[in-house]
Amino acid sequence: MCLAIPGRITEIDGEKAIVDYGSEKREARLLDKSFKVGDYVIVGGKIVLDRIPEQEALEAIKAWESLK
Amino acid sequence: MRVEKYFLRYAFPCAFVIRARDEIDDAAYSELEDAAVKGKLIARDKLEKIFHRAFAEISRIAREKGKNKWDPSVIRHYFLNEHNKIIDRREGSYRNFPPALCELSKVLVGESIEKNNDVLSVKIKDKTRRVLNHFAPEAKAGDKVTVHYGYAVEVVD
Numbered sequence: 001m002c003l004a005i006p007g008r009i010t011e012i013d014g015e016k017a018i019v020d021y022g023s024e025k026r027e028a029r030l031l032d033k034s035f036k037v038g039d040y041v042i043v044g045g046k047i048v049l050d051r052i053p054e055q056e057a058l059e060a061i062k063a064w065e066s067l068k
Numbered sequence: 069m070r071v072e073k074y075f076l077r078y079a080f081p082c083a084f085v086i087r088a089r090d091e092i093d094d095a096a097y098s099e100l101e102d103a104a105v106k107g108k109l110i111a112r113d114k115l116e117k118i119f120h121r122a123f124a125e126i127s128r129i130a131r132e133k134g135k136n137k138w139d140p141s142v143i144r145h146y147f148l149n150e151h152n153k154i155i156d157r158r159e160g161s162y163r164n165f166p167p168a169l170c171e172l173s174k175v176l177v178g179e180s181i182e183k184n185n186d187v188l189s190v191k192i193k194d195k196t197r198r199v200l201n202h203f204a205p206e207a208k209a210g211d212k213v214t215v216h217y218g219y220a221v222e223v224v225d
Contacts, residue, residue, distance in 0.1 A: 004165075004172040004217065005088055021088070031187060031198055042172060044081060044218015045200040047187070049172075056166040063164030064088075 005064055006040045006057040009048075019043055022061070071140045072115060073107050077203040078147040078175065079119050080104040081217035092118060105202045112138060125150055147175050147221075148214070175216045177224060180207050188213070188220050 007019035007026070017030050019041060028043045035041065035048060040057030042050045052060070080100055087097045100118070103110045116123045123137065126146045130137040133145075152174045155162050162170055178192035188201045190213060197215065204220045207213050213220040 004169040005085065006169070042169070042218075044084070045202065047198075047200060047218060049198060049218045052168065056168055059164070059166050060169050066164065 004042045004044075004060070006042055006052045006060050008057075009035060009037050009039045009041060012037055017041075017048055019048070070107075070109065071138055071143060072109055072112060073103070074140060075115060075119075075138075075143050076100065076104045076110065077219075077221050078143070078214075078216055079115075079122055080203075081219050082119070082122070082173075084217075086118060122146065122151075125154070147216070151175050172217055175214055175221070177212055177214050180209055180211045180213050180220070182209055183207070190215050190220060 005021065007021045009017050010020045010025065011018040012030065012035065015030050017028050017035065019026050019028050026043065027046070028041075029047045031047060035051065040052045040054055041048045042052060083092070083097055083100050086092050087094070092100075096118070100110070102108055126137050126142060129146055129150060130139065130142045133139075133142060135142050155170050155174055158165075158170070162173075176192050178190040178197070180188050181191050181196065182189040183201065186201050187198050188207055190197050190199055192215060199215050199218050199220045201207055201220050204213055204222050207220055207223050211223045212225070214222055214224055
């Protein structure tokens with residue numbers, strides 16, 4: 001079963017981003033400079049793959065939380 | 069390629085979620101990643117236990133086809149044909165997820181249009197996605213590849 005869980009960027013240092021998942025934070029690599037602190041993103045294989053609109057991200061996080 | 073490795077390359081992108089569900093710990097997650105990238109073998113019973121949701125489906129397909137669940141054609145059929153149907157039916161965990169996120173979780177075929185170190189840009193339908201090439205380092209621009217979440221999995225015809 002495969003789900004894409006969004007996290008929120010809380011820090012950026014060059015190519016490195018810290019992504020907050022609520023219960024934990026993970027480091028991920030940024031592929032370009034378009035990402036900003038506060039963006040909701042999808043991380044795969046430790047790289048930031050995509051930006052997700054806030055509304056959609058919050059919906060997904062809510063759905064995810066209800067599974068736990 | 070050993071079928072265990074082939075399975076793991078398609079299944080590993082889901083391991084992040086299994087980790088997030090606390091079904092495996094960080095060490096087990098790293099072991100899976102290592103095995104998927106470097107090809108270290110993980111026993112079949114261990115893989116079946118970790119990816120039990122996938123194997124519930126794979127076992128059903130195997131029964132229908134009269135084949136062993138570890139037959140490469142059964143594993144391939146699951147990931148290329150059945151995995152996305154589960155998402156489209158919005159069963160179980162997928163029920164409340166926004167469509168854009170469900171789309172990322174599917175196994176899709178696209179055309180690799182650019183390679184930049186270990187990142188491939190893959191055109192899927194009208195969108196370009198960037199994915200890691202760790203499981204398909206041989207993929208080059210122009211190749212058709214399968215993509216699962218953040219990974220290119222294999223070059224296909």
